[in-house]
Each structure stands twice: as structure tokens, then as C-alpha cells.
Amino acid sequence: MEHVMRVLEYSKMKKQLLEHVSCSLGREKVETLIPSTDLEEIQKWQEETAEGVEVLRLKGHIPLGGIKDVKAEVKRAQIGGVLSATELVGISSTLYGGRQMKSFIEEVVEEEKTHIPLLSEYATQLESLRDLERSINQCIDDYGQVMDSASSELRTLRHQVRSFESNVRSKLESLTKSQSTQKMLSDSIITIRNDRYVIPVKQEYRGSFGGIVHDQSASGATLFIEPQAVVILNNQLREARVKEAQEIERILRMLSDRVAEDGEAILLNLTILAQFDFIFAKANHAKKLKASKPKLNRKGYTHLKDARHPLLDPASVVPISLQLGGDYRSLIITGPNTGGKTVTLKTVGLLTLMAQSGLQVPAEHDSELAVYTSIFADIGDEQSIEQSLSTFSSHMTNIVRILDQMNADSLVLIDELGAGTDPTEGAALAISILDTIYRRGACVMATTHYSELKGYAYNREGAINASVEFDVETLRPTYRLLIGVPGRSNAFAISRRLGLSEEIIEKAKEQIDLDSTQMETVIASLEESQKRVQKESDEATQLRKDSAKLHAELEEKLAELESEKEHILRLAEEKAEKAVKDATEEAEVIIAELRDLQKQGLAVKEHQIIEAKKHLDEAAPKLTSKQKRVKKLAQQANRKPIPGDEVKVLSFGQKGTVLADLGSDEYQVQMGIMKMKVDLKDILITEKAKPVETRPMATLRSTGTHVKPELDLRGERFDEAMHRVEKYIDDALLAGYHQVSIIHGKGTGALRKGVKQLVDKHPRVKTARDADSKDGGLGNTVIELK
Template identity: 85%
Template sequence: MEHVLRVLEYEKMKKQLLEHVASSLGREKIQALVPSTDVEEVERWQLETAEGAEVLRLKGHIPLGGITDVKTEAKRAQIGGSLSAQELMNISSTLYGGRQIKGFIEDVEEEDQTPIPLLSEYATQIEPLRELERSINQCIDDYGHVMDSASPELRTIRHQVRSFESNVRSKLESLIKSQNTQKLLSDAIITIRNERYVVPVKQEYRGSFGGIVHDQSASGATLFIEPQAVVVLNNQLREAKMKEAQEVERILARLSAQVSEQAEVILVNLDVLAVLDFIFTKAHYAKKMKASKPQLNANGYINLKDARHPLLDQETVVPISMKLGGDYRSLIITGPNTGGKTVTLKTVGLITLMAQSGIQIPAEHGSEMAVYSSIFADIGDEQSIEQSLSTFSSHMTNIVRILDQMRSDSLVLIDELGAGTDPTEGAALAISILDTIYRRGACVMATTHYSELKGYAYNRDGAVNASVEFDVETLRPTYRLLIGIPGRSNAFAISRRLGLSEEIIEQAKEQLDLDATQMETVIASLEENQKLAQKESDEATQLRKDSASLHAQLEEKLAELEEQKQDILKEAEERAAKAVQDATEEAEVIIAELRELQKQGLSVKEHQIIDAKKHLDEAAPKLTSGQKRVKKLQKANRKPISGDEVKVLSFGQKGTILEDLGNDEYQVQIGIMKMKVDLKDLQVTEKAKPIETRPMATLRGNGFHVKPELDLRGERYEDAMRRVEKYIDDALLAGYHQVSIIHGKGTGALRKGVKQLVDRHPRVKAARDADMKEGGLGNTVVELK
């Protein structure tokens, strides 16, 4: 296995993977990663990666900040060792990080209603140790120092230390300011030597100054002397500092004992966090490569669709599509050197290793990969100088080992089979080796430039020829894999393009036997026919896409026209209704006057008044109900898709489609509510647009829902800076005068970035570190103009 991993550059792929790791825990998992041969294990790994990729798609980030590998600290505490303040802070930070990722995963399932059973299983194994985390945070500050509040005794002792220090400094300052003393000093300063306060005295005045000498300068011209007047005070200060150190040690020992009690839980949490970091690292890698989850099987079947070598530039690499293990188990790629045959072998081999490592593959959706019990590769010149082996001998040594170890469920990759010896013997040997591998049931991909192997697949079931296309016009390979067509040498065509005379080329053709000439002609015809078929297929595919696009546009236009028609009709009906209403009001006045005349004895019959009013009512137009109009619109309207803006008819409110639940039911977000709505109760008002997934805010300010604080912990640097800029704009619109930006301690990169950003922001009045009650150095308070 080690040989195959090296030849197929598996470690280089892992280096790319390491670029996305969040902690040393995940780094260890990746460094120890090797492909699995167990189908169930590989399937679980792939499902884990798929769940991680889905979470990354929904949320855009994973809060894995602050997590460090504290296994050594936990084990040392477990056997009675005492941890330093910084080590205890690392444990507290890791416990906090574990709580964060646990809550994050639980929220994804609950709020986003996304099933992630495997990730949820890991999250349930994380046990939050809030009491231990709280105990450490109450005693140790953000700088890793034990705080005065850690115990009443420590507060008292440190008060004494500060008092003694003040007395010593006061005494020494009065001494160095004295006119009589200043001429004896090298400099009028107070310094420390051997943890005692001293002053620098010129060497020549040593006898007249007095006191205890603790050190001297490099030149010997200055002595650092503790004056006799402060010896007692320095002794008191030293004793107080010793008590302080003892009390700090006692506090650290107490906290270490608490860690010892929870050491097993901490170690389990670390194991789970390592797995989660590993999973999300693979998810980030898959996103970068635009990779997909392959279907897996144990039948030795590969079906790659537009696969790309992961170590090549994903924007420029030519993808390959191929099948192996179904109708044929032997794929023979022929053609000239530098045509891309070796890259094809390495692409298939490395992608197979990635799939069996639980890593999504750089290929289109629907690709299928086999889980092989073993993979063998003989690629490149691995000549052994120590054994003085020739190229042929070196390759043959590898092939002998492969034939001895391979099984029916193995994948064998051989580059330039039979090369390095007489062409006739090498070709015959290559055919015999291929037949042996086929009889044993293994899958094999082999490259060769021997013309004798071009007819190999035509004479054997379960084998197929392939070649890498070569453009004679540009004299460059296109790297497109052509299945079913053996490769041509193109020697005559290339020579002609390079200027070799036609006479020489014709003489060379005469040297070829009839069979070879006919073979080249057949191959050329096959290539031309396949190119034509591929071109027609591409054109048909494009026509189908254009037709589907045009159909969708026409449906959308029809829906818009129908909606415009209904709006015009409604407007006309409303105008007519208004005119009738005005007439009715006027008629009511007339009828009232008629009744008044009737009371006065004039001949106006009551039934005539009623008839007149009835005729006026019937003259009013009947407005088309919104429900009927929507039903007409829906007949010409397409089904909603995720991101469409719709109107929920029963509520009369607008919302956004989140998900198609099937059976003509959709999940719709209306304001802060998410609800299931039937298709007949929906009207599409705008086409799909990106759905904003910002967390719901809790405070209201001038019409904007904005929190008074922004939590960046666990964010990547670039994402965090974008969020800070957006947040400051929102806070200004919301009318806030002061906000908090929580970036945590971590490495300090986020804190520095936040400081630089707010310092140059034109609407920021001032920024400061929060005090201890507000979160300390993990929080920056920003005042807005």
C-alpha cells in the first residue's frame, strides 16, 4: 500500500486537505489517514463528509475555534500533576469550543430541519463541563494569569505585595532625588536585580554608598546596590511574594484536581472533536474542488463522469469520463508518448484512493466508485540503482509482485506495459500479462505504445481499447479520453506538419505491411466518426438546454402577461365600482328627497323607491375575487422553487420558499415564521433570489433587528472581517451608539483585525478593550458616531 500511495501522490493530496484543518486534533487524524477496504466503513465516511458538506452549504462556516489538543495536560492531571495557568486556560477554551460545536450541530437539525444523524451522534457524545469551565475562568484571566479574585487569601497577599513595593519605591525615589546622592549614581533610576530593588552606583563611590551589591555592569563601571535603608522592606516584599507564589500554586493544584476528576470525559470529548474537525476539513476540501459524493459498490465497477485530477488546476484540467468493471474489466490505452495516458491512470488511481478514504471526488454527480480490496500501480521509471536493474527489469519486478498479491477484487494500473525491451517480445509479454490478470478476475488499466496491442481488445471479451486524442494541426494532445478507439502514432502526419518531404513520407509508408496500413486507416475512420458523433451529441444536448430555457422563459412571460391582464381588469373594475358608488350615493340622496316629498303628500310609491335602489345595486360590477384570479394565474404559472418570493393567499402575506417538501407542499418563511403551505395556497410573485440566512436578531432599533453584540468566535479571518463591516452598517442604521464585537482570545489575529478595521472606519468614534465584567480582551467595545 505504501508504494501505491507514493506513486499515486496520495500524500500531496493530503497536504491540500491539511490547508483546511482547524486544530491540531484534526491534523493528526488527516496525517494518519489511509484508504479503507471495508465497504461499510467507506460508506459511513462518505456519509459523514456529505453531512459536513451540507452543513457548510447551509451555514457557510463551522465554529471550531479555540480547540487545542490538551490530551497531555488531561493525562498529567489524571496522575496527580499540577497544570500551569496557561494549560488550564487551554482546557477551558477547548471545553468552550466543544460546547459551541455541540450546540451548533443541534441547531442545524432543529432550526434548519436538516437531518444529519451521524454528526448528531457525535455531538451527543460531547459532554459540556460547564462547572469546570466556570471554575477555571473565575480564577484565570485572558492573559493566563491567576486573578486576585481566585481566593480571599491571594487578594490579601497581593494587597500586601503592592503596599511593600510602594514603600520600597518611595524610599528609593527619595534617595535618588537627594542632591548628595545623585553624584554617586550612574543614572537616577530604580531597577531590579535578583528580585530585589536596587540603584546603579558608580564603582568609585562603592565605599561611600553602603548597602548590598547584587550585580555589576559588563564594563564594571556600575554596581547595582541595594541600599541599607530598604533591605528590611525588600525582605518583607520578598516574603510576601513567596506567599503569593505558594497561594497561586495551591489554586492551580485545586483546579488541576478538578481537571483530574473529569479527565476521562475530557479525553472522550477530544476524540469526538478530532473526528468532527476531520469531517469538516474534508467538507471544506470538497467545496474547494467542487467535488461530489460517489455512489459506492463492492462489484469492481467504476463510472467516472468528467473526473479531474485533484492535484492539477481545476479550472484548466481536461476532465475524463470512463467506465471499468462492467461490460469490460480490461482497458488498454494506446497512443504516442506525452499524450496524457499516464495522467489518466493517475487520475483514476488517486480518485479511487480518495473515495476509499471518505473524501468526495472531483467529478460530476452520479459518478460511481468501487471499493477494492487492494490497488496496485506500476507507473513511472522506478529503476533501482542499488540493484543495477534496467528499466525493464524494474517494471517486471513490480509486475511479478502484483501478480503474486492481486485478488479478483483488485485494481491494477500499469504504465507502458512491456516497455524497455524488444518491441516484439515486449508486446507478446504484455498480452500474456493482460490475459493472466483478466483470468484472475481483477480490473486492469494499462497504457502502451505498442501497435500490436491495438487489436488486443477486438479479439477478447471483457476488454476495450482507448486512446488520448491528439490534435495533428497544433501538434498537441487534447487530453480527451476516447473509449473504444486505439491510439494512432500520428508519426506521418506530425512529420508532414513539421516539414518532412512528401517523398520520404511516401517511401516510409511503403515500408509498412498491408495489415498495419489498414489498421491505421480503420483507426483514423473510427476517430473521425466518433468526433462527428460527439459533435452531434453536444449540439443535441445544447438544443435541449436551449429549448428548455426558452420554454421556461415563455411560461414566465405568459404568467407575467396574465398577471398584468388581471391587474388591468381589477383596476378597470375598481374604477367602474367607484363610478357606480358615486352614482349610488347621489341616487340615495335623490331617494331620500323622494321619501321626504312622499311624507309631504306627493304621489311617490314605496315599491318604486325600492325598485330604483335595487336597479342601482345590480348596476355595480362584481369584482373578480383574488382567489379566482390566482387560480387562473397558477394555470399559466410554473411550480415554485427554492428561493422564489411568493404570496400566501390565506394570510395575504409575502414569504420565501425554503424547500420543496413533496406532495405539492412547500416550507415557506414569512417574516420570522417557517410554515408548511399547500401549492394551491401559493402565488409566485418574484423569481428565485439568494435567501439570506443571517441569525434572527433580538433587539429593535429604528426599524432594524440588530443585536447589540456580534460574536465572531470560530469564524475564519476573511469571513469575520466582512461580518464586522456589515454589522457596523446595520448598527448605525439601527441607531446604536455603542456595540460589542466578541472575537475571543485565540491567537489574537481576529482581535488585531477587528482593531484595525474599526480604527479606520469613518463612523467609529472610539474603540476599547472591554473590562473584566464585559469579557476582557476577548471583547472590543465600539462607540459609534
């Protein structure tokens, strides 16, 4: 099987299939895909693909985003390993993707009333594991950082760390800003060495500060000293950080243990999600190739209608139609070189392998393919230089192997049977080989140049000739396959077209015996008959297409009439609704007056007023659910969505916000944490646009949204950057942050200077300092808020 898959370029077809997988789970399934010989298994695979194609037809897409192959992480957790925060986020994302897939399939079944039993069964086996997903999300943010809210102990420790950091920096800043000590420093900055805060001191003032020397400059002129005044504070900070790391480790271990507990369920989910990815990759592949589900049989019968080789350009490939295994099991194809004979063999072979792999095939509906236990192919010049085999020897070695291994349930494909040796002996061998294959009951397709084989099918039961058509006028092959007609020599016709004298051509004809001349005449007659029949068939096909087109136009017209009818009814009901509304308002006034009269002592009973109002309410026309949807869609039709619109994505049944217009009627929509590209027809506007911040923002944790602990200004213009800093400080104060970072980069220093000046004047900024070297140093300003 490996040899035939290589010869028929099965791996290239799988590369096409790989273009449609969504994650590594599906990729692994495609890479290990091989054809099956079990008819029941193949039929199940084909049903899966067909259900996937149906879902794509209805929905246009599937929600497989965010799914990762986390098998290794789960297995490591099961043996007691501690997963990193990033790995746990990957598991959470995969669990979310599984829930989305499960809901999606259930929604398709419920809303579309579609029968997809295999996909529904897979969806049923997916476990939601919401508790584990929620636990991870409550402890770790989207960036893979353990949040303060993960535990009260961590919140306390981080508060201590920030407090100790602030004390250390305050102490050191008092030294760097002191007039008496500035002359002793190489630069008035605070930096970090060995995870401890230090200041750069000139070599000659080494003894002025005491403390510990942690590093020196390359020249030795500067020493990085931890002054004695901050040694104790640095020790406290170091101890708090160690406790913080231990608490984070405890939280990660706790979550890893939870993953281990649900490990088997997660692994099962991964297996099912891999199957979903694989099925929808096959479905998308079928959609791209405009393929169809073939009928399958165990009778060795193949009937292809307008089949196309999947690796050839669909704009130029010429479809072929043929039958094999019914009235005849041997198909002998003759014709000129480069005429398409080899492509015909490869098309039949590759489509058979695709069908037995659960893939739909690029052919018309109702095409049928046999399921073979073995397929053999000798195609192309597989001459081996190392083995010193000639072309004939190489082909004959393959044929000997085929004859030894084939049986009645085999398909044999042989290109240029008997080529590479004396024509007379080669033709005799070819006939004998074809007879042997036929007697053993296998199906065979063979191409040849030998004229002796042109009459093979006329005196052999179960065999038929075919040829690839050649246009003598253009001197080019048409690549059309003619069944029942052997290929004929075009040498004389071609020579005449190229200008060879008639005298030479006539003398050449005299050298051919009478039988050969009669054979060429019969073949020419058959070709003409075949062309005439094909022309009539094409005309009938065109009539059928015209009829189908007319039927479709009538259906469309009927749909338009129904739509117009719906429109008229809606307008009438809206008009009636307005009339009743006006009458109701007037009646309300009357009822109010009646109540006033009642208060004045006149005999007006309360239940009469209530009854009258009830009758007025019931008089209002009630729109059907379909009419309500039409009304809402009509309101939306007045304009397209714009960024900021609150919309409903119909295929998901979820609400979201339009972020951007991508052009070509496609929009970027955010639903929860997901950002997706959505087609216009899948969007229903629910609320008008609200102001949308296009750059990444964060929000208040207390309100359920997220404010980042840092603001990145790199690449911003100065004025815009200063405006963003002011707004960010306000947001951070509302979020309850005590400390945030402003990332401005080093560059020319203009942004850094501007940020320093702004925060120094800000009434709610307590302190501002340069970040640690590991956190950006001079390119990052850390501010402490009041």
C-alpha cells in the same frame, strides 16, 4: 498499499486536504489517513463527508476556533501534575469551542430542519463541562495571569505586596531625592538586583549607607546597594511575594485537580472535536474541488463521468469519462507520448483511493467507483541505479510482484506494458500478461505503444480499446479519451504537415503490409464515428444544460414574483396598520373624554370603555413572523453596517458588535470574547452605531468588562499619547485599581518625560516611579493612584 499510494501521489492529495484543517487535532487525523477496504466503513465515511458538505452549503462555515490539542496537559493533570495558567486557559478555550460546536450542530438541525444523523450523534457525545470552564475563567484572565479575584487570600497578599513595594520605593526615593545623598549616587534611580530594591552608589561612598551590596558595575565604580534602612522592608516584601507564589500554586493545583476529575470527558471531547475537524476538512476539500459523493460497489464496477485529476490545474485539465468492470474488465489505452495516457491511469487510481478514504471525488454526480481489496500500479520509470536494473527489468520486477499478489478483487494499473525491450517480444509478453490478469478476474488498465495490441480487444471477450486523441492540424494531443477506438499512427500525417515530400511518404507506405494499412483505415473510420457520436452527445448535453438554465430562470422569476407579492402585502399591511394607529389615537382621545364625563357623574360604564379599547387593539393587522423578518431586513437594506453597529449574526443566532469593514462585503464582528470575519448577508443590524474604541481597551471589572493593568504607548505620537494617559488614569480609577503601569519605552526619552510631568501634576496620582528592571525599567512608569 504504500507503494501504490506513493506512485499515485496520494500524499500530495493529503497535503491539499491539510490546507482545510482548523487545528492540530484534525491535522493528526489527516496525516494518519489511509484507504479502507471495508465497504460499510467507507460508506459511513462518505456519509460523514456528505453531511459536512450539506452543513457548509447551509451555513458556509463552522465554529472550530480556539480548540487546542490538550491531551498531554490532561494526562499530566491525571497523574498529579500542576498545570500552568496558560495551559489551563487552553483547556478552557477548548471546552468553550466544544460547547460552540455542540450548539452549532443542534442549531443546524433545529433551524434548517436538516437530517445529519452522524454529526448529530457526535454532537450529542460532546460534554459541556461548564463548571470547569467557569472555574478556570474566574481565576485566570485571557492573558494567562491569575487574577486577584481567584481567592480572597490572593487578593490580600497582593495588596500587601503592593503596599510593601510602595513603602520600599518611598524610602529609597527619599534617599535619591535628598540633596545630601544625591552626590553619592551614580544616578538618581531605583533598580532591582536579586529581586531586591537597590540604589546605585559611587564606590567611594560605600560606607555611607550601610546595608548589603548586591552587585557592581563593570568598571567597579558603582555599587548597587540595599541600604540598611530598607533591608527589613525588602524582607517583608520578599516574604509577601513568596506567600503570593504559594497561593497561586495552590489555586493552579486546585484547578488542575478539577481537570483531572473531568479528564476522561475532556479526552472524549478532544476525540470528537478531532473527528469534526477532519470531517469538515474533507467537506471543504470537496467544495474546493467541486467534487461529488460517488456511488460505491463491491462488484468491481467503475463508471466515471467527467473525472478530473485533483492535482492538476482545474482550468486546464481535460475531464475523462470511462467504464471498467461491467461489460469489460480490461481497458487498453494507446496513443502518442504526452497525450494523457498516464494521467488517465493516475486519475482512476487516485480517485479510487480517495473514495476508499471517505473523500468525495472530482467528477460529475452519479459517478460510481468499486471498492477493491488491493490496488497495484506500475507507472513511470522506477529504474534502480543501485540495483543495476534496466527499465524493462524494473518494470518486469513490479509486474511479477503484482501477478503474485493480485486476486479477483484487485485493480491493476500498468503504464507502457512491455516497454524497454524488443517490440515483437514485448508485445507478445504484454498480450500474455493481459490474458493472465483477465483469467484471474481482476480489472486492469494498461497503456502501450505496440501496434500489435491495437487489435487485442477485438478478439478478446471482456476487453476494450481506448486512445487519447491527437489533433493532426495543430500537431498537439487534445488529452481527450476515446473509448472503443485504438490509437493509430499519425507518423505520415504529421510528416506531411511538417513538409516531408509526398514521394517519400508514398514509398514509406509501400513498406507497410496490407493488413496494417487496412487496420489504420478501420481505426481512422472508428475515430470519425467516435467524433460524430461525441459531437451529438455534446449537443444533447448542451440542450440539457440550456433546459436546466431555462428552468432555473423560471424558478428565479417565480421567486421574484413571490417576493414582489410579499412586498405588496407588506406595504398594504403597513398602510392598514398606520390607518388603525391613527384611528386608535383618535379613539384614545375619545375614551379619555368619556372618562372625564364618567368622573362628572354621567352613566358611562368602565367595562364598556375597556371593551371598546380591546376591539381597537384587535383591529390592528398582525404581521407573520416571515413578514416581520422581511420588514426588519427592509429597514436594514437602507444602508450597510458600520463600525459600532449592534448586529445579530444569523448563522450563530448571537448578537455582537461590528468592529471594522474588511471590504468585499465582509466585516469583523465581536461576539463575546470571539472576533470573527462575517459576510454581509449573515448580518442583521439590531441597533444603530455607538462610539467604538478601535484600539485594545479594558473596562471595569466591577461591570463585567476588563481594564488592563498597563497602558502601552510605544509608537504613539506625543500629543495622542498624553491624551490616552489622561483617559487611562480615569478608567483605572473607575476600575478601582491602586497601581497601574504606563509603558512608554526608552527611545529619546520624550514620552517618558511627558508621562512623568503629566502624572506629577495629576491630582489623583499618589506616586510615580520607574518599573523594576525585569518589568521594563526606565521604559515603564508605575503610578500609584489615590
